[in-house]
Amino acid sequence: MSDRTSPTDWKGGAMQGRIARRYAAERRFRLLGLGAVLLSGLFLAFLLFTMVGNGLRGFTYTNVEVPVDFKAMPLTVDASRLGDADADQVIAGAGLADIVAFAADEALGDGGSAMISENAWKEVRTAIKADPDLLKGATVFHLPTSSTVDIAAKEGAKGELGAKVDALERDGKLSTGIHWPFFKNADATDPAVAGIWGALKGSVLTILIAFLIAFPTGVLAALYLEEYAPKNRWTDLIEVSINNLAAVPSIIFGLLALAVFINWFGICQASALVGGLTLALMTMPVIVIASRNAIKSVPPSIRDAALGVGASPVQVVFHHVLPLALPGILTGTIIGMARALGETAPLLLIGMRAFIGDVPSGVCSPATVLPMQIFLWSDEVDRGFVEKTSAAIIVLLIVLLSMNALAIYLRNKFEKRW
Amino acid sequence: MTFNAAALLLLIAGLALIGWLAGRARSSMLAGRAGAKLHSRPQYHGWYVALWLFAPAALFLAVWSAVSPGLVTNTVLASEAAKELPAFGFERGAILSDARNVATGRQAAVRIPAAAPLVKPYADASHTYAWVGIAAMLALALAGGLYAFTRIKPDFRARTRVEKIVMLLLLVASLVAILTTFGIVLSLLFESIRFFRLVSPAELLFGTNWAPTSGAPVKDTFGGIPLFWGTVLIGAIIAMIVAIPIGMMSAVYLTQYANPRVRRWVKPCLEILAGVPTVVYGYFAALTVAPALREFAVMIGIPNASTESALAAGIVMGVMIIPFVSSMADDSINAVPQAMRDGSLALGATPNETIRQVLIPAALPGVMGGILLAVSRAIGETMIVVMAAGLSANMTANPFASVTTVTAQIVKLLTGDQEFDSAKTLAAFALGLVLFVVTLLLNIVALRIVKKYREAYE
Numbered sequence: 001m002s003d004r005t006s007p008t009d010w011k012g013g014a015m016q017g018r019i020a021r022r023y024a025a026e027r028r029f030r031l032l033g034l035g036a037v038l039l040s041g042l043f044l045a046f047l048l049f050t051m052v053g054n055g056l057r058g059f060t061y062t063n064v065e066v067p068v069d070f071k072a073m074p075l076t077v078d079a080s081r082l083g084d085a086d087a088d089q090v091i092a093g094a095g096l097a098d099i100v101a102f103a104a105d106e107a108l109g110d111g112g113s114a115m116i117s118e119n120a121w122k123e124v125r126t127a128i129k130a131d132p133d134l135l136k137g138a139t140v141f142h143l144p145t146s147s148t149v150d151i152a153a154k155e156g157a158k159g160e161l162g163a164k165v166d167a168l169e170r171d172g173k174l175s176t177g178i179h180w181p182f183f184k185n186a187d188a189t190d191p192a193v194a195g196i197w198g199a200l201k202g203s204v205l206t207i208l209i210a211f212l213i214a215f216p217t218g219v220l221a222a223l224y225l226e227e228y229a230p231k232n233r234w235t236d237l238i239e240v241s242i243n244n245l246a247a248v249p250s251i252i253f254g255l256l257a258l259a260v261f262i263n264w265f266g267i268c269q270a271s272a273l274v275g276g277l278t279l280a281l282m283t284m285p286v287i288v289i290a291s292r293n294a295i296k297s298v299p300p301s302i303r304d305a306a307l308g309v310g311a312s313p314v315q316v317v318f319h320h321v322l323p324l325a326l327p328g329i330l331t332g333t334i335i336g337m338a339r340a341l342g343e344t345a346p347l348l349l350i351g352m353r354a355f356i357g358d359v360p361s362g363v364c365s366p367a368t369v370l371p372m373q374i375f376l377w378s379d380e381v382d383r384g385f386v387e388k389t390s391a392a393i394i395v396l397l398i399v400l401l402s403m404n405a406l407a408i409y410l411r412n413k414f415e416k417r418w
Numbered sequence: 419m420t421f422n423a424a425a426l427l428l429l430i431a432g433l434a435l436i437g438w439l440a441g442r443a444r445s446s447m448l449a450g451r452a453g454a455k456l457h458s459r460p461q462y463h464g465w466y467v468a469l470w471l472f473a474p475a476a477l478f479l480a481v482w483s484a485v486s487p488g489l490v491t492n493t494v495l496a497s498e499a500a501k502e503l504p505a506f507g508f509e510r511g512a513i514l515s516d517a518r519n520v521a522t523g524r525q526a527a528v529r530i531p532a533a534a535p536l537v538k539p540y541a542d543a544s545h546t547y548a549w550v551g552i553a554a555m556l557a558l559a560l561a562g563g564l565y566a567f568t569r570i571k572p573d574f575r576a577r578t579r580v581e582k583i584v585m586l587l588l589l590v591a592s593l594v595a596i597l598t599t600f601g602i603v604l605s606l607l608f609e610s611i612r613f614f615r616l617v618s619p620a621e622l623l624f625g626t627n628w629a630p631t632s633g634a635p636v637k638d639t640f641g642g643i644p645l646f647w648g649t650v651l652i653g654a655i656i657a658m659i660v661a662i663p664i665g666m667m668s669a670v671y672l673t674q675y676a677n678p679r680v681r682r683w684v685k686p687c688l689e690i691l692a693g694v695p696t697v698v699y700g701y702f703a704a705l706t707v708a709p710a711l712r713e714f715a716v717m718i719g720i721p722n723a724s725t726e727s728a729l730a731a732g733i734v735m736g737v738m739i740i741p742f743v744s745s746m747a748d749d750s751i752n753a754v755p756q757a758m759r760d761g762s763l764a765l766g767a768t769p770n771e772t773i774r775q776v777l778i779p780a781a782l783p784g785v786m787g788g789i790l791l792a793v794s795r796a797i798g799e800t801m802i803v804v805m806a807a808g809l810s811a812n813m814t815a816n817p818f819a820s821v822t823t824v825t826a827q828i829v830k831l832l833t834g835d836q837e838f839d840s841a842k843t844l845a846a847f848a849l850g851l852v853l854f855v856v857t858l859l860l861n862i863v864a865l866r867i868v869k870k871y872r873e874a875y876e
Contacts, residue, residue, distance in 0.1 A: 022768050029770035033671025036664045037684060043737050044691055050706055051698070220591035228585065229592070238592050241599040247791070247861045248854065249798025251825050252602060255850040258832065259605035265484055281598050288595070314581040342695025345800035345825070349832050363424075371697040378701045378805065386705070393698050404693055408686065 051393050058391025061179035061192070062145045062153040064116060064168060068103040068124065069138035075099060075128075082132050091128065097121040100143070108168070115164070117144040117192035142175060147191045147384030182391065186359050187373060191384030194377075196392050198359040202272055202367035205360060207341050209276025210283060215333055217280075218287030219322075222329075225288070226295040227317050246285040253282045254346030262350060268364040270351035275369065278350060279340040286339070290332020294325040327414030334407040338400050344371040370396045423483045426552065427476065430559050434472040437563045441467030444570050458577035466576045469583055470566035475559035482551045486544075493543040499535040606854060609847035616841045622848055628811035628822075630831065630842045640845055642852070644811035648728065648821035652807060653796030656732025656817060657739055661792060664736075665743025666785070670773055672744070673751050692741040700805030703734035708806055715818040722819065726808030729817040735802050739792045746788025750781035750871075783871035790864035794857045800825040824849050 009015055077094045081087060100121040101113035108115050120143040127141065128134050145153065152165045153174055168174050186198025221242070229235040257278040261267045267274050298321050306316040347353075352372050360367035368376070370392065377389040442464035449456045456463075491514065494500055517536035520528050521544060528534050570576070614622075617640045625641020668688065672681050708730035715723035754777050762772040778785070808820030809830055831846040 022771070026768045026770045029773070030671070030675055033667045033675055036667030037671050037676075037688075039664055040668060040688055040691060040737070040740050041684070044687065047694070047698075047702055050702065217591045217594050220588050221595065224585075224588035224592045228588065238596055242592075242595040243865070244858060244861060245595055245598060247794065247857065248602065249795075249800070249825070249857055251798065251800045251828055252606075252850055252854050255828070255847060256598070256602045256605050259609060259847070260601055266487055284598070285595060288592075312577065312581060314584050318584075338693065342693075342697070344695070344697045345804075345829070348800075348804075348829055353833055371695050374701060375697050375801070375805070378697075378704065389701060393701065396695060397698070400693060400695065401690070404690075 048397075051390050051397070053390075054387055055390030055392075055394040057154050058387035058389075058394075059179055059182060060176050061182075062150045063142040063175050063177060064108070064145050064149070065140050065173040065175070066100070066104050066107050066116065066120075066143050067138055067140045068100060070099075070135050071138060073099045073102060075135055077135065082129055087129055088125065091125050096125055096128075100124055104143075109164075115146055115149050117146050117190060119188075119190055119193045120144050122193075142177075144181075144192045145174075147382060150192070151383055182388070186357055187355060187368065187376070188357060191380075191382055191388055194385070194388060196370065196373060196395060198356060199368050199370045199373035199392070200395070202275075202356075202360050203341060203369040203371075205272035205363055205367065206275040206279060206369055207337060209272060209363060210279040210340055211333075211337060213277065213280035214284045214287055214336070218284045218333075219291050219329055221284075222288045222291030222295060223317055223322065226292050227321065228313070242285045242288050245281075246289060250282060250343055251345040251349065253278055254349030256281070257346060257350050270354060270366045271364045272360060272367045273363040274350050275347050275352055275367070276363070278346050279343060282343070282346065283336040283340045286336035287329075287333050290336070291325070291329045294328025294332065295321060297328065298324045324416075327410055331407045331411045334403055334410070338403040338407075341369075341403070342371055342396065342400055344369075344375055347372055348375070370399075423479060426479055426555065430472055430475045430479070430555070433475075433559055433563070434468040437471040437567070438464040438468040441465075441567060441570060444567065445572075445576075448570065448572055455572065457573050457575050458580075462576040462580050463570050463574070465580045467563055467566040467570070469580065471559050471563035473583075474562045475555050478555050478558050479551075482555070486547045486551055490540070490543045490547050493547075494536060494539045497539040497543075499539050602854065606847055606851040609844050610851045613841060613844035613848045616844070619848075622845075622852075626813065628827075630845055640841070642824075642849070644813045645822060645824050645827055645849070647813055648807070648811070649797050649823040649825075651815070651817070651821055652728050652732045652735065652803060652823060653799065654793050656729060657736040657796045658789070658793065660733050660736025661739040661743045662789060665740045666747050668740065669744040669747035669751060670778075673748055674769060674773055674777075688741045688744060691737065694738070696738070696799060696801040697805075699734050699738055700801040700803075703730045703802055703806035707734055711818065720816075720818050722816075724808065724818065724820045726806060726820040727818050728807055728821045731803050731807035732817070734806065735796055735799055738799075738802070739796055742792050742795065743788060746791065747781070747785050750784025750788065750868075751777055753784065754780045783867050787864040787866075787868035787871070790860050790867070794860035794864070797823075798825065798853060798857050800829060804829050824853050828853075 075091070075094050075096055077090060081090050084090070100116070104112040104116045104120075106112070123143055124141055127139075144150075148161065149165060151157070152161050153169065153176075156162065157165060165174070181193050182195045184197050185193055185195030188194040221238075225235065225239065225242075229238075257274060261274050261277055262269050267277070302320055302324065303316050306320045307313075311319065347369060352368055353376070354366065354368075355376070356366050356368045358365075374389055374392050374396065377385045377392065380389075438461075442460040445456060445458075445463035446460040449460070494514075494517075513530050513533045513536070516528055516530045516533040517540045520533070520537045521540035528537065621638070622640055622642045624643065625638060626643045627638050627641045628644045629639045631639060672685060676684065704726075708725050708727055711727055711730050711733075712723050712725050715727075758776055758780060759772055762776040763769070767775070803823045803826045807823060807826060809822050809826060810820050811822050811827075812819055814821065828846045828849050831842055831849075
């Protein structure tokens, strides 16, 4: 070649400019990457911040001082019957609700009875049952306010109500305390007494059933596929269907449960039993896949050694492989269970949407779960339920994150490099 | 007296424990007395007895608890008191279940007066069937246990037998997956066929008007196109516009630029996004994102902005999918051989030129597969769209308008109060079938791509 190009002039202005542009592009690209990571992080932070900001107030409640003078307004109840099983009806029948409402009107001025929760008298009832001597004198009770007053006290309000609340606050009659009914009660129409205990217990029952079915089935299936299954069309079919099931939308499992469990078999609708069965079918493929990976990572030398000293194939697996793979299997199972615990859509279809005012008593009684309670409360028009919803979300997130943290801890602690 | 499956299961488990102890004791006694060598160790004889005692009885228990409610109902229906029941439909079912609840003690008193005369026949019938079931179960357990017990001899190959049963158990466990798949396909197909007898499949797939009403099917109200469009708009367009760039860039940054310590902390943080339950995202979308977007839309002068918008649901769904896209991209980028990267850097390319012109093209098939999986997950997502996207079937490209999706409609069709045989209810299963088929195809294609590409480098 005759026309030799001159060597690149690295120090020349054109080349230097080009390099500067390339380096600038490099920095921009890098910043773009960092930006993407930060954006995701920011979104997570914003989500958590909003939920915690809204929800923390749901754990507390505003109470108001109401003196009730049983001397002036006697509650005619036979003190000896207060220990009986029907004490609740006896007290209600004697008109305690009216007495408390009257006392509130007297203490808080006109419309005072509307300022306390419509269930506030039940607190008084509990106190009387614990100490019947209260009936003989006057006592100052700290009663839960109505939902509107509670919000006004927490957020401030304008108008007549705001003025009233401000006045009460100045007099030191309002107090804020941890809202125990939120942890002890089931759902209710009044935000002052609605709680998550029913949903929490439903969740625990449902997950327990799902675990009892999905864990053994999943682990045994994984053992079979990884250790014994011959390579043929049948095992291919099993493998393909497990992988597909792991990717099927969860709502399809709801349709399956509705058609098979409820309409064909007639298992108790809307119960923890059907919910658990549904979630078990959903989590089983996840457990199988995680278990297979854990089993695969146990080195063949261990199997060979066990076979060499005369163990049968079943003994090899149950005495050696399974115990070594168990930490990995448990990690996968916990993650799968956490996912099932947060699931709502399939349970919506099997009727767990209904309002459940009682704590579920058994696996077949109507139950609701925590995510479903969140969904139901999110639809409530009453303003008091907004902070309840966020508070329930906080509880759910704490449970889920601690399950995930446990899984990560187990993985780090028991992870073995062979 | 009712049929309590859990308690009975505990009972036969207890019997099996006794069988285990007895089998073990018998075999070691035989070995000691005859001085012969046992073929299997005593506990295998114990297991043999326990399995023979437990398995037939447990199987019977499972079958009986599925079958006996039907038998009880049939007996009640044949009784004198059932003559006055309404012939068919929802009311009849309600009366029967009311009577059943009282008879089994789940409810203190009848809610429907017509159910009152049925309570006693119900209680009697379930009493009878419960006793028949318990007797048969115990007989089976004892027969199985005795049979196994008499077979214990020093040279009996108990271990081989027990291991055969264990293998059978493993096989059955892995068949559950196939069974579930068949259950899904059959139940969806079965109900869809009933639906397609009322409404033609062509109408569901290509019709443009979605307005199902209860009662008799009205022509041209089951057109699925608006739902499919809404699903695509939210799941495949808006969510992906959010998830793909952020997910890809996060993966690139974390694999190529971030130092390992940062990566170790940031990656699990991103994964939290995937672990947040969808109902929380839905609430967040409906409560915080949607109103903010509406205000924004009103500010820039969009007239019919709604608080339930495709945009709110799509954005939040996109955020949910970010960790999914980023971990798929992460895997594909990591699978590109280091030599290719080193070669590009050695030629003088800057890292970003290497990434854009070497790594990403090489990882593209894997990334595409990951994106298809993400789309399949997005179109199957339910709670976010139920809570934030609205339920009105609109065929609009305006992201600020309310649209509806396949999953949201399935929920809507199945959560009202209606009898189970109406076209409206059955339509949910037909929609479920469409959703199942589409996500299945997406998954198969995606896995093909990912697999094929992996083989190219390894």
